[in-house]
Amino acid sequence: MTKQYQFMKPYQFANGAKLQNHVVMAPVTTQSSFFDGTVSDDEVNFYRMRSGVGMIIVEVANINATGKGFEGELSVAEDRFIPGLAKIANAIHSKGSKAVLQIFDAGRKTTKEILRGKQPHSASAVAPHRDPENIPVALTEQEIEKIIKDFGEATRRAIAAGYDGVEIHGANTYLLQQFFSPHSNQRTDKWGGDVYQRMTFAKAVIAEVRKVAELYAQDDFIIGYRFSPEELSKPGITIEDTLKLVDVLSEEPIDYLHSSMGNRKRTSLINKEDNETLNHKILHVIAGRKPLIEVGNVQTPEDVEEALRAGASLVAMGRELLREPNWIEKVKAGDEKSIRYQLSPVDMDLVGLPGGLQRELRTGFLNAMNFTDQKTTSFLNKFGQVEGFGG
Numbered sequence: 001m002t003k004q005y006q007f008m009k010p011y012q013f014a015n016g017a018k019l020q021n022h023v024v025m026a027p028v029t030t031q032s033s034f035f036d037g038t039v040s041d042d043e044v045n046f047y048r049m050r051s052g053v054g055m056i057i058v059e060v061a062n063i064n065a066t067g068k069g070f071e072g073e074l075s076v077a078e079d080r081f082i083p084g085l086a087k088i089a090n091a092i093h094s095k096g097s098k099a100v101l102q103i104f105d106a107g108r109k110t111t112k113e114i115l116r117g118k119q120p121h122s123a124s125a126v127a128p129h130r131d132p133e134n135i136p137v138a139l140t141e142q143e144i145e146k147i148i149k150d151f152g153e154a155t156r157r158a159i160a161a162g163y164d165g166v167e168i169h170g171a172n173t174y175l176l177q178q179f180f181s182p183h184s185n186q187r188t189d190k191w192g193g194d195v196y197q198r199m200t201f202a203k204a205v206i207a208e209v210r211k212v213a214e215l216y217a218q219d220d221f222i223i224g225y226r227f228s229p230e231e232l233s234k235p236g237i238t239i240e241d242t243l244k245l246v247d248v249l250s251e252e253p254i255d256y257l258h259s260s261m262g263n264r265k266r267t268s269l270i271n272k273e274d275n276e277t278l279n280h281k282i283l284h285v286i287a288g289r290k291p292l293i294e295v296g297n298v299q300t301p302e303d304v305e306e307a308l309r310a311g312a313s314l315v316a317m318g319r320e321l322l323r324e325p326n327w328i329e330k331v332k333a334g335d336e337k338s339i340r341y342q343l344s345p346v347d348m349d350l351v352g353l354p355g356g357l358q359r360e361l362r363t364g365f366l367n368a369m370n371f372t373d374q375k376t377t378s379f380l381n382k383f384g385q386v387e388g389f390g391g
Contacts, residue, residue, distance in 0.1 A: 007304045008331065011054060011314060013255050013291065017164065017220040019054030020096050022308060023328055026295045026318035027057045027102045027167070027226075030072070031356030037062065037075025039084030042354035048091035049325040049352040052332075054314065055098040057167050057224075057258075058088055060174075062104065063154040064147065066121060067175065068114055069106030072356045076103060076154040085161040093162075100165040100222055101158040105147055107175030108136035108184065122178045123185035123192065123201075129233055144191060144201065147175070152208040156216055165222025166213075168205055171260035172228055176202050180245065183233040195241050199248055210253040224293070225249055226258040229278045230269050239268055239278055243285045250289040256314070257282075257290050262368075264296040264307060264315075283311040299341055301331055319368055322361070325351050342370045 007022040032042050047056060061074035061081075068075070075081050085101065092099035108122035111134060121143070122136035139147070151168070158166050170176035178184040179201035185192045191200055206225065213221045227245065231237045249257060259279055268274045279294050286292055291313030298304060299320045307315040321327055324340040331339075343351070348358045361369050 003301070003334070003336075005301055005305060005331065006308050007301070007315065013220070013222060015220050015222070015255055017098065017222050017255070019098055019314075021054040021328065022314050023053040023304060024293055024295075024314050024316040025050055025053050025056040025097075025321050026316035027059045027169075028318050028322065028357070029059050029070070029360070030354045031070060031360055032354035033072050033074045035071070037068070037073060037077065037081060039074065039081070039087055040354070042352075043074075044087045044091045046352050046354050046357075047088050048094055050321055051092050051095035051097045052326075052328040053097055053317075053321070055100055055164075055222075056092045057100045057102055057316070058092070058163075060102050060104045060169055061085070061154070062106065063150040064105065066115060066118055067105030067107070067147070067150070069104075069110045069174065070114060076101065076157050077150070079157060079160075082157050082161045085158070085163070089162040098164040098222065099162070100167050100224065101154075101161075101163045102167040102169050102226070103151060103154045103158070104169035105150070105175040107178045108134065109173050109175075109178075122175065123181075124187055126184050126186060128173070128184070138187075141189065141191070148201075148204050148208050151205045152212040155209045155212045159213070159217045159221065164220075165224065165255070166209060167224040167226055167258065168202075168209060168254075169226050170202055171226045171258075173231065176205065177228060177231070177237070180241070181231060181233065181237050182235040182241075183231070195244050196248070199245060202245075203248070203252065206249075206252050206254055222256070223254045224256045224258055225252075225254050226260050228260045229282070232269060238270060239281060242278075243281060246282050246285050250286050254290065256293055257286065258293040258316070259295070261294075261296040264294040264298060264312075266296065279312070280310070300339075301336060319370075322353060322357075323351065323370065342372045344372045 011019040011022050061076040062068045064077045089099040108120045110120045120136040121139050125138045127135045155166050180198045185198050229242045293314045293316050294307050294312040295316035298317045304315045323343040
């Protein structure tokens, strides 16, 4: 008998947008676009296989050439990318999922090699701790205004490509977070200053995206904002800073907030004596003004139900939907016993993982993916004997 889960019921945003359930596919970096950011058939197939959840947030797409963060990255920087992006949106819609495109500028989280010789840019000329030699160029006010317009143009293209929304990526140490961080933003003009002044860039981007959506999209077009609660840089973003940000964002013209964490139950990385989860703190400040998407180490139906009981409006899964593209279909069919919670390294093609993503999983995410056989994975990584990696 199929269980009656709360997360399987429809969800409706305040703007009228309706999702067929409360499950979201988190943005997953597949690193599988062509060299110029054009969509590949592997990406289209990857998203089609995972349609059926309430909403799929498509991995980061750069809004301009100097905002590119890594090779194999999607781009929404020019109109010529619209047809390819439309293929992904159509694939996501195939089983009723809403398609949301995550848009971003990497800022200093890139290299001159990736930018083909151009120096990375940021709020200030401060290198990240992980790469002290990579000192970015501080953006001029004119360049900042141009980037804000680029976010708007990216939104227009997403609308033209048939997306149901966009997610503004203000997390994972990319440019929007760099403007909010006291480490990377040491400006003395209107774009820098105290914690509230460092929100100016994010608020300007939100205003531009909303303006474009009102011009070109239906009233139920979804605009989200993703953020990271803390950073380890000193000085860096603290949870106290983020709670101020969340309070402000809860009054901004967006439709949801999305906390970016590897574990939705995570407590502070900075204050080890504080046992209250960061999401609990965030929900307390939001106080019902915006929906919150929680993500991180969500695998089972019980995990999703627990997150909803704790106050999340929507629950996102990333790694689990890589292992099991039919997760929502199996829950719907009452066939939970067949859900994959481990993945054989030889099944990565079977579950539609693109080549760039396979390469990343076999190196940087070995433990996180719950591979059934680490020895086999290490062998495949060494000798490249997964289809598409030989020779």
